[in-house]
Amino acid sequence: MAPQPLPCARPTRADAARNYDRLVTAARETFAKHGTDTSLEEIARRAGVGIGTLYRRFPSRTALLEAVYVEEIQSVCDRAYDFDRELAPFDALAAWLRSFLGYGLSKGSLASELTVELGKESPFFQICKANVQEAGHLLLDKAKAAGEVRADLELMDVLRLVGGINMGRDIAPEQAHRLLDIVLCGLRPAAS
Amino acid sequence: MAPQPLPCARPTRADAARNYDRLVTAARETFAKHGTDTSLEEIARRAGVGIGTLYRRFPSRTALLEAVYVEEIQSVCDRAYDFDRELAPFDALAAWLRSFLGYGLSKGSLASELTVELGKESPFFQICKANVQEAGHLLLDKAKAAGEVRADLELMDVLRLVGGINMGRDIAPEQAHRLLDIVLCGLRPAAS
DNA sequence: TGCAAAGCGGAGGATGCCTCCGTATCGTAT
DNA sequence: ATACGATACGGAGGCATCCTCCGCTTTGCA
Numbered sequence: 001m002a003p004q005p006l007p008c009a010r011p012t013r014a015d016a017a018r019n020y021d022r023l024v025t026a027a028r029e030t031f032a033k034h035g036t037d038t039s040l041e042e043i044a045r046r047a048g049v050g051i052g053t054l055y056r057r058f059p060s061r062t063a064l065l066e067a068v069y070v071e072e073i074q075s076v077c078d079r080a081y082d083f084d085r086e087l088a089p090f091d092a093l094a095a096w097l098r099s100f101l102g103y104g105l106s107k108g109s110l111a112s113e114l115t116v117e118l119g120k121e122s123p124f125f126q127i128c129k130a131n132v133q134e135a136g137h138l139l140l141d142k143a144k145a146a147g148e149v150r151a152d153l154e155l156m157d158v159l160r161l162v163g164g165i166n167m168g169r170d171i172a173p174e175q176a177h178r179l180l181d182i183v184l185c186g187l188r189p190a191a192s
Numbered sequence: 193m194a195p196q197p198l199p200c201a202r203p204t205r206a207d208a209a210r211n212y213d214r215l216v217t218a219a220r221e222t223f224a225k226h227g228t229d230t231s232l233e234e235i236a237r238r239a240g241v242g243i244g245t246l247y248r249r250f251p252s253r254t255a256l257l258e259a260v261y262v263e264e265i266q267s268v269c270d271r272a273y274d275f276d277r278e279l280a281p282f283d284a285l286a287a288w289l290r291s292f293l294g295y296g297l298s299k300g301s302l303a304s305e306l307t308v309e310l311g312k313e314s315p316f317f318q319i320c321k322a323n324v325q326e327a328g329h330l331l332l333d334k335a336k337a338a339g340e341v342r343a344d345l346e347l348m349d350v351l352r353l354v355g356g357i358n359m360g361r362d363i364a365p366e367q368a369h370r371l372l373d374i375v376l377c378g379l380r381p382a383a384s
Numbered sequence: 385t386g387c388a389a390a391g392c393g394g395a396g397g398a399t400g401c402c403t404c405c406g407t408a409t410c411g412t413a414t
Numbered sequence: 415a416t417a418c419g420a421t422a423c424g425g426a427g428g429c430a431t432c433c434t435c436c437g438c439t440t441t442g443c444a
Contacts, residue, residue, distance in 0.1 A: 039400055050424030161371050164356030179353050186378030231431055242393030
Protein backbone atom coordinates (compact mmCIF):
# COMPACT_ATOMS: atom_id res chain seq x y z
CA MET A 1 0.00 0.00 0.00
CA ALA A 2 1.42 3.36 -0.99
CA PRO A 3 1.52 6.18 1.53
CA GLN A 4 -1.41 8.52 1.48
CA PRO A 5 -0.87 11.92 -0.04
CA LEU A 6 -0.61 14.72 2.43
CA PRO A 7 -3.48 17.11 2.65
CA CYS A 8 -2.43 20.55 1.65
CA ALA A 9 -3.86 23.65 3.21
CA ARG A 10 -2.34 26.00 0.69
CA PRO A 11 -5.01 28.55 -0.11
CA THR A 12 -6.34 29.25 -3.60
CA ARG A 13 -6.47 33.01 -3.85
CA ALA A 14 -3.36 34.51 -5.37
CA ASP A 15 -2.45 36.86 -2.56
CA ALA A 16 -3.19 34.25 0.06
CA ALA A 17 -1.08 31.64 -1.69
CA ARG A 18 1.78 34.08 -2.04
CA ASN A 19 1.69 34.90 1.63
CA TYR A 20 1.39 31.26 2.57
CA ASP A 21 4.56 30.49 0.68
CA ARG A 22 6.37 33.44 2.14
CA LEU A 23 5.42 32.40 5.63
CA VAL A 24 6.46 28.80 5.22
CA THR A 25 9.74 29.82 3.65
CA ALA A 26 10.49 32.37 6.34
CA ALA A 27 9.55 29.89 9.03
CA ARG A 28 11.72 27.16 7.56
CA GLU A 29 14.74 29.42 7.44
CA THR A 30 14.20 31.00 10.80
CA PHE A 31 13.42 27.81 12.66
CA ALA A 32 16.48 26.19 11.18
CA LYS A 33 18.75 29.08 12.07
CA HIS A 34 17.40 30.31 15.38
CA GLY A 35 15.46 27.38 16.79
CA THR A 36 11.77 26.80 17.10
CA ASP A 37 11.23 29.30 19.84
CA THR A 38 11.66 32.25 17.54
CA SER A 39 8.77 34.60 18.01
CA LEU A 40 6.02 34.30 15.49
CA GLU A 41 6.02 38.05 15.05
CA GLU A 42 9.62 37.82 13.93
CA ILE A 43 8.66 35.25 11.33
CA ALA A 44 5.78 37.37 10.10
CA ARG A 45 8.12 40.30 9.85
CA ARG A 46 10.65 38.35 7.82
CA ALA A 47 7.92 37.07 5.59
CA GLY A 48 6.75 40.63 5.08
CA VAL A 49 3.21 39.93 6.20
CA GLY A 50 1.17 41.02 9.16
CA ILE A 51 0.95 38.97 12.30
CA GLY A 52 -2.76 38.61 11.73
CA THR A 53 -2.13 36.84 8.47
CA LEU A 54 0.18 34.40 10.09
CA TYR A 55 -2.32 33.56 12.79
CA ARG A 56 -5.21 33.20 10.40
CA ARG A 57 -3.31 30.64 8.40
CA PHE A 58 -1.53 28.90 11.25
CA PRO A 59 -3.56 29.03 14.44
CA SER A 60 -0.70 27.69 16.50
CA ARG A 61 3.03 27.44 16.41
CA THR A 62 2.65 23.73 15.87
CA ALA A 63 0.54 24.28 12.78
CA LEU A 64 3.37 26.24 11.30
CA LEU A 65 5.90 23.57 12.22
CA GLU A 66 3.73 21.03 10.52
CA ALA A 67 3.49 22.96 7.31
CA VAL A 68 7.23 23.45 7.28
CA TYR A 69 8.36 19.93 7.89
CA VAL A 70 5.66 17.57 6.84
CA GLU A 71 7.18 17.42 3.43
CA GLU A 72 10.59 16.47 4.73
CA ILE A 73 9.19 13.80 6.99
CA GLN A 74 7.56 12.41 3.93
CA SER A 75 10.88 12.13 2.18
CA VAL A 76 12.21 10.12 5.10
CA CYS A 77 9.26 7.78 4.74
CA ASP A 78 9.82 7.41 1.05
CA ARG A 79 13.37 6.35 1.58
CA ALA A 80 12.12 3.35 3.52
CA TYR A 81 10.88 1.80 0.30
CA ASP A 82 14.24 2.25 -1.37
CA PHE A 83 16.01 0.63 1.53
CA ASP A 84 13.54 -2.19 1.50
CA ARG A 85 14.30 -2.86 -2.13
CA GLU A 86 18.05 -2.59 -1.93
CA LEU A 87 19.12 -4.02 1.39
CA ALA A 88 18.79 -7.08 3.57
CA PRO A 89 16.00 -6.80 6.15
CA PHE A 90 17.98 -5.75 9.17
CA ASP A 91 20.23 -3.49 7.18
CA ALA A 92 17.26 -1.80 5.61
CA LEU A 93 15.73 -1.14 9.00
CA ALA A 94 19.04 0.11 10.35
CA ALA A 95 19.58 2.36 7.38
CA TRP A 96 16.14 3.79 7.70
CA LEU A 97 16.51 4.47 11.39
CA ARG A 98 19.80 6.11 10.64
CA SER A 99 18.18 8.39 8.12
CA PHE A 100 15.37 9.04 10.59
CA LEU A 101 17.99 10.08 13.09
CA GLY A 102 19.91 12.09 10.55
CA TYR A 103 16.81 13.98 9.64
CA GLY A 104 16.39 14.95 13.25
CA LEU A 105 20.01 15.95 13.68
CA SER A 106 19.97 18.22 10.70
CA LYS A 107 16.98 20.05 12.09
CA GLY A 108 18.43 20.79 15.48
CA SER A 109 15.95 21.31 18.24
CA LEU A 110 13.12 21.01 15.83
CA ALA A 111 13.43 17.28 15.91
CA SER A 112 12.37 17.18 19.53
CA GLU A 113 9.17 18.99 18.93
CA LEU A 114 8.33 16.90 15.94
CA THR A 115 8.94 13.64 17.69
CA VAL A 116 6.89 14.77 20.61
CA GLU A 117 4.13 15.65 18.21
CA LEU A 118 4.05 12.13 16.91
CA GLY A 119 1.79 11.44 19.85
CA LYS A 120 -0.56 14.30 19.18
CA GLU A 121 -3.75 14.60 17.22
CA SER A 122 -3.58 16.89 14.24
CA PRO A 123 -4.87 16.27 10.75
CA PHE A 124 -1.44 16.71 9.26
CA PHE A 125 0.32 14.58 11.77
CA GLN A 126 -2.25 11.86 11.73
CA ILE A 127 -1.37 11.17 8.14
CA CYS A 128 2.30 11.75 8.64
CA LYS A 129 2.28 9.33 11.48
CA ALA A 130 0.36 6.82 9.42
CA ASN A 131 2.95 7.09 6.69
CA VAL A 132 5.84 6.77 9.09
CA GLN A 133 4.18 3.81 10.70
CA GLU A 134 3.49 2.18 7.41
CA ALA A 135 7.06 2.55 6.26
CA GLY A 136 8.34 1.46 9.63
CA HIS A 137 6.10 -1.56 9.82
CA LEU A 138 7.20 -2.71 6.44
CA LEU A 139 10.83 -2.74 7.47
CA LEU A 140 10.29 -3.94 11.00
CA ASP A 141 8.02 -6.78 10.02
CA LYS A 142 10.41 -8.00 7.36
CA ALA A 143 13.25 -7.90 9.83
CA LYS A 144 11.13 -9.82 12.30
CA ALA A 145 10.17 -12.38 9.68
CA ALA A 146 13.83 -12.86 8.88
CA GLY A 147 14.51 -13.46 12.55
CA GLU A 148 16.96 -10.59 12.60
CA VAL A 149 15.26 -8.61 15.33
CA ARG A 150 13.30 -9.58 18.39
CA ALA A 151 9.77 -10.64 17.55
CA ASP A 152 8.25 -8.72 20.43
CA LEU A 153 9.32 -5.26 19.27
CA GLU A 154 6.74 -2.57 18.89
CA LEU A 155 7.31 -0.09 16.14
CA MET A 156 6.39 2.93 18.20
CA ASP A 157 8.87 1.85 20.84
CA VAL A 158 11.64 1.75 18.30
CA LEU A 159 10.70 5.11 16.83
CA ARG A 160 10.42 6.70 20.20
CA LEU A 161 13.80 5.42 21.19
CA VAL A 162 15.42 6.77 18.08
CA GLY A 163 13.51 10.00 18.42
CA GLY A 164 14.69 10.28 22.01
CA ILE A 165 18.31 10.20 20.96
CA ASN A 166 18.43 13.71 19.68
CA MET A 167 15.98 15.13 22.14
CA GLY A 168 18.84 16.39 24.18
CA ARG A 169 19.64 19.39 22.08
CA ASP A 170 23.08 19.82 20.65
CA ILE A 171 24.06 16.21 20.67
CA ALA A 172 27.13 15.61 18.54
CA PRO A 173 26.32 13.60 15.43
CA GLU A 174 28.94 10.99 16.19
CA GLN A 175 27.56 10.51 19.68
CA ALA A 176 24.08 10.21 18.24
CA HIS A 177 25.27 7.48 15.96
CA ARG A 178 26.92 5.62 18.81
CA LEU A 179 23.65 5.74 20.66
CA LEU A 180 21.81 4.45 17.67
CA ASP A 181 24.25 1.56 17.43
CA ILE A 182 23.45 0.63 21.00
CA VAL A 183 19.76 0.72 20.21
CA LEU A 184 20.26 -1.36 17.10
CA CYS A 185 22.05 -3.97 19.16
CA GLY A 186 19.11 -3.92 21.50
CA LEU A 187 16.77 -4.78 18.69
CA ARG A 188 18.59 -8.01 17.94
CA PRO A 189 17.10 -11.27 19.12
CA ALA A 190 18.27 -12.19 22.60
CA ALA A 191 21.38 -14.33 22.40
CA SER A 192 20.22 -17.67 23.71
CA MET B 193 35.73 7.90 46.54
CA ALA B 194 32.61 9.29 48.12
CA PRO B 195 30.54 11.80 46.20
CA GLN B 196 31.31 15.41 46.85
CA PRO B 197 28.90 17.33 48.98
CA LEU B 198 26.72 19.70 47.06
CA PRO B 199 27.51 23.35 47.40
CA CYS B 200 24.62 25.11 48.97
CA ALA B 201 23.64 28.61 48.05
CA ARG B 202 21.28 28.90 50.96
CA PRO B 203 21.82 32.37 52.39
CA THR B 204 22.78 33.02 55.97
CA ARG B 205 20.58 35.85 57.09
CA ALA B 206 17.41 34.67 58.79
CA ASP B 207 14.90 36.35 56.54
CA ALA B 208 16.78 35.44 53.43
CA ALA B 209 17.06 31.81 54.48
CA ARG B 210 13.37 31.67 55.26
CA ASN B 211 12.45 33.04 51.87
CA TYR B 212 14.89 30.73 50.16
CA ASP B 213 13.19 27.75 51.72
CA ARG B 214 9.74 29.02 50.91
CA LEU B 215 10.70 29.55 47.31
CA VAL B 216 12.23 26.15 46.87
CA THR B 217 9.28 24.46 48.52
CA ALA B 218 6.75 26.38 46.47
CA ALA B 219 8.70 25.67 43.32
CA ARG B 220 8.95 21.99 44.07
CA GLU B 221 5.23 21.67 44.60
CA THR B 222 4.23 23.83 41.70
CA PHE B 223 6.63 22.34 39.19
CA ALA B 224 5.50 18.88 40.18
CA LYS B 225 1.83 19.72 39.88
CA HIS B 226 1.69 22.11 36.96
CA GLY B 227 4.87 21.47 35.00
CA THR B 228 8.02 23.49 34.68
CA ASP B 229 6.52 26.21 32.58
CA THR B 230 4.58 27.66 35.48
CA SER B 231 5.22 31.38 35.63
CA LEU B 232 7.81 32.43 38.11
CA GLU B 233 5.50 35.12 39.40
CA GLU B 234 3.03 32.43 40.33
CA ILE B 235 5.70 30.65 42.30
CA ALA B 236 6.72 33.82 44.07
CA ARG B 237 3.08 34.43 44.93
CA ARG B 238 2.65 30.96 46.36
CA ALA B 239 5.83 31.36 48.34
CA GLY B 240 4.54 34.64 49.68
CA VAL B 241 7.54 36.62 48.52
CA GLY B 242 8.00 39.31 45.94
CA ILE B 243 9.10 38.55 42.44
CA GLY B 244 12.22 40.58 43.02
CA THR B 245 13.29 38.25 45.79
CA LEU B 246 12.88 35.26 43.57
CA TYR B 247 14.94 36.78 40.82
CA ARG B 248 17.69 37.92 43.13
CA ARG B 249 18.12 34.42 44.47
CA PHE B 250 17.52 32.52 41.26
CA PRO B 251 18.58 34.55 38.26
CA SER B 252 17.02 32.09 35.85
CA ARG B 253 14.36 29.47 35.75
CA THR B 254 17.09 26.87 35.49
CA ALA B 255 18.70 28.06 38.68
CA LEU B 256 15.46 27.39 40.48
CA LEU B 257 15.11 23.98 38.89
CA GLU B 258 18.58 23.15 40.07
CA ALA B 259 17.91 24.12 43.63
CA VAL B 260 14.74 22.09 43.65
CA TYR B 261 16.02 18.88 42.21
CA VAL B 262 19.68 18.66 42.91
CA GLU B 263 18.91 16.94 46.14
CA GLU B 264 16.76 14.32 44.51
CA ILE B 265 19.31 13.62 41.84
CA GLN B 266 21.71 13.04 44.66
CA SER B 267 19.46 10.39 46.11
CA VAL B 268 19.48 8.60 42.78
CA CYS B 269 23.26 8.64 42.87
CA ASP B 270 23.32 7.30 46.37
CA ARG B 271 21.24 4.34 45.40
CA ALA B 272 23.95 3.28 43.00
CA TYR B 273 26.12 2.30 45.94
CA ASP B 274 23.38 0.18 47.45
CA PHE B 275 22.82 -1.60 44.17
CA ASP B 276 26.52 -2.15 43.83
CA ARG B 277 26.63 -3.83 47.19
CA GLU B 278 23.55 -5.98 46.80
CA LEU B 279 23.39 -7.09 43.17
CA ALA B 280 25.43 -8.75 40.48
CA PRO B 281 27.22 -6.27 38.21
CA PHE B 282 24.82 -6.16 35.31
CA ASP B 283 21.78 -6.28 37.54
CA ALA B 284 23.11 -3.43 39.61
CA LEU B 285 23.62 -1.32 36.53
CA ALA B 286 20.19 -2.24 35.23
CA ALA B 287 18.56 -1.46 38.53
CA TRP B 288 20.28 1.86 38.74
CA LEU B 289 19.29 2.85 35.23
CA ARG B 290 15.76 1.83 36.06
CA SER B 291 15.76 4.09 39.07
CA PHE B 292 17.31 6.82 36.98
CA LEU B 293 14.45 6.41 34.56
CA GLY B 294 11.87 6.20 37.30
CA TYR B 295 13.14 9.42 38.76
CA GLY B 296 12.57 11.09 35.44
CA LEU B 297 9.12 9.61 34.99
CA SER B 298 7.92 10.73 38.36
CA LYS B 299 8.93 14.28 37.57
CA GLY B 300 7.10 14.54 34.29
CA SER B 301 8.42 17.08 31.88
CA LEU B 302 10.99 18.17 34.38
CA ALA B 303 13.11 15.22 33.49
CA SER B 304 13.70 16.55 30.01
CA GLU B 305 15.01 19.82 31.20
CA LEU B 306 17.25 18.21 33.73
CA THR B 307 18.70 15.74 31.31
CA VAL B 308 19.33 18.45 28.82
CA GLU B 309 21.10 20.39 31.53
CA LEU B 310 23.52 17.56 32.08
CA GLY B 311 25.47 19.04 29.22
CA LYS B 312 25.50 22.55 30.58
CA GLU B 313 27.92 24.42 32.75
CA SER B 314 26.56 25.47 36.10
CA PRO B 315 28.23 25.19 39.46
CA PHE B 316 25.44 23.06 40.82
CA PHE B 317 25.23 20.78 37.87
CA GLN B 318 28.94 20.38 37.53
CA ILE B 319 29.02 18.62 40.85
CA CYS B 320 25.79 16.81 40.25
CA LYS B 321 27.12 15.56 37.02
CA ALA B 322 30.34 14.52 38.65
CA ASN B 323 28.40 12.55 41.23
CA VAL B 324 26.19 10.92 38.66
CA GLN B 325 29.22 10.05 36.61
CA GLU B 326 31.04 8.65 39.56
CA ALA B 327 28.15 6.44 40.52
CA GLY B 328 27.59 5.46 36.92
CA HIS B 329 31.23 4.67 36.30
CA LEU B 330 31.37 2.45 39.32
CA LEU B 331 28.52 0.32 38.07
CA LEU B 332 29.44 0.43 34.41
CA ASP B 333 33.07 -0.43 34.98
CA LYS B 334 32.20 -3.37 37.18
CA ALA B 335 29.77 -4.64 34.59
CA LYS B 336 32.43 -4.24 31.94
CA ALA B 337 34.97 -6.05 34.07
CA ALA B 338 32.54 -8.91 34.51
CA GLY B 339 32.13 -9.06 30.76
CA GLU B 340 28.41 -8.48 31.11
CA VAL B 341 28.28 -5.38 28.93
CA ARG B 342 30.18 -4.27 25.87
CA ALA B 343 33.62 -3.00 26.73
CA ASP B 344 33.36 -0.03 24.41
CA LEU B 345 30.44 1.65 26.14
CA GLU B 346 30.73 5.23 27.21
CA LEU B 347 28.90 6.20 30.34
CA MET B 348 27.53 9.42 28.97
CA ASP B 349 26.13 7.55 26.00
CA VAL B 350 24.25 5.25 28.28
CA LEU B 351 22.94 8.05 30.42
CA ARG B 352 21.89 10.07 27.46
CA LEU B 353 20.05 7.16 26.01
CA VAL B 354 18.17 6.54 29.20
CA GLY B 355 17.55 10.22 29.61
CA GLY B 356 16.21 10.39 26.10
CA ILE B 357 13.56 7.82 26.85
CA ASN B 358 11.32 10.12 28.75
CA MET B 359 12.12 13.22 26.79
CA GLY B 360 8.97 12.73 24.82
CA ARG B 361 6.60 14.04 27.43
CA ASP B 362 3.79 11.91 28.68
CA ILE B 363 5.33 8.60 27.89
CA ALA B 364 3.51 5.77 29.63
CA PRO B 365 5.64 4.17 32.35
CA GLU B 366 5.23 0.70 30.91
CA GLN B 367 6.35 1.92 27.51
CA ALA B 368 9.30 3.63 29.09
CA HIS B 369 10.31 0.39 30.72
CA ARG B 370 9.99 -1.50 27.47
CA LEU B 371 12.31 1.05 25.89
CA LEU B 372 14.77 0.66 28.71
CA ASP B 373 14.74 -3.09 28.21
CA ILE B 374 15.70 -2.59 24.59
CA VAL B 375 18.52 -0.33 25.65
CA LEU B 376 19.69 -2.80 28.26
CA CYS B 377 19.83 -5.50 25.60
CA GLY B 378 21.88 -3.13 23.52
CA LEU B 379 24.44 -2.83 26.29
CA ARG B 380 25.15 -6.57 26.27
CA PRO B 381 28.28 -7.81 24.59
CA ALA B 382 27.70 -8.59 20.93
CA ALA B 383 26.68 -12.20 20.48
CA SER B 384 29.60 -13.66 18.61
C1' DT C 385 20.77 51.02 70.94
C1' DG C 386 22.39 52.56 66.55
C1' DC C 387 23.93 51.75 62.00
C1' DA C 388 25.72 49.79 57.81
C1' DA C 389 25.02 45.91 55.06
C1' DA C 390 21.95 42.82 53.29
C1' DG C 391 17.57 41.82 51.87
C1' DC C 392 12.83 42.88 50.28
C1' DG C 393 9.19 43.58 46.87
C1' DG C 394 6.61 45.57 43.41
C1' DA C 395 6.30 49.09 39.73
C1' DG C 396 7.24 49.16 35.12
C1' DG C 397 9.65 48.51 30.56
C1' DA C 398 10.23 44.98 27.13
C1' DT C 399 8.63 41.25 24.64
C1' DG C 400 5.58 37.65 22.98
C1' DC C 401 0.90 35.58 22.31
C1' DC C 402 -3.32 35.96 20.15
C1' DT C 403 -7.89 38.43 18.72
C1' DC C 404 -10.62 41.53 16.40
C1' DC C 405 -12.28 44.32 12.89
C1' DG C 406 -11.92 48.19 9.51
C1' DT C 407 -9.77 48.29 5.03
C1' DA C 408 -7.83 46.39 0.74
C1' DT C 409 -7.66 42.94 -2.77
C1' DC C 410 -9.25 39.25 -5.67
C1' DG C 411 -12.18 36.56 -8.78
C1' DT C 412 -16.24 36.43 -11.19
C1' DA C 413 -20.63 37.48 -13.21
C1' DT C 414 -22.58 40.76 -16.16
C1' DA D 415 -14.69 47.12 -18.43
C1' DT D 416 -17.19 47.30 -14.19
C1' DA D 417 -19.27 46.24 -10.07
C1' DC D 418 -19.84 43.46 -6.16
C1' DG D 419 -19.54 39.82 -2.77
C1' DA D 420 -16.22 36.92 -0.77
C1' DT D 421 -11.88 36.54 0.89
C1' DA D 422 -7.72 38.13 2.82
C1' DC D 423 -4.76 41.65 4.96
C1' DG D 424 -2.48 43.76 8.89
C1' DG D 425 -1.69 46.06 12.94
C1' DA D 426 -3.59 48.06 17.19
C1' DG D 427 -4.32 46.49 21.55
C1' DG D 428 -5.45 43.36 25.60
C1' DC D 429 -3.23 40.12 28.26
C1' DA D 430 0.54 37.44 30.25
C1' DT D 431 5.27 36.74 31.36
C1' DC D 432 10.01 37.99 31.86
C1' DC D 433 13.30 40.50 34.20
C1' DT D 434 15.43 44.94 36.18
C1' DC D 435 15.87 48.59 39.14
C1' DC D 436 15.72 51.15 43.28
C1' DG D 437 13.60 53.14 47.51
C1' DC D 438 12.24 51.10 51.84
C1' DT D 439 12.75 47.50 55.62
C1' DT D 440 14.99 44.14 58.36
C1' DT D 441 18.88 42.03 60.41
C1' DG D 442 23.06 41.15 62.86
C1' DC D 443 26.80 43.11 65.02
C1' DA D 444 29.46 46.37 67.83
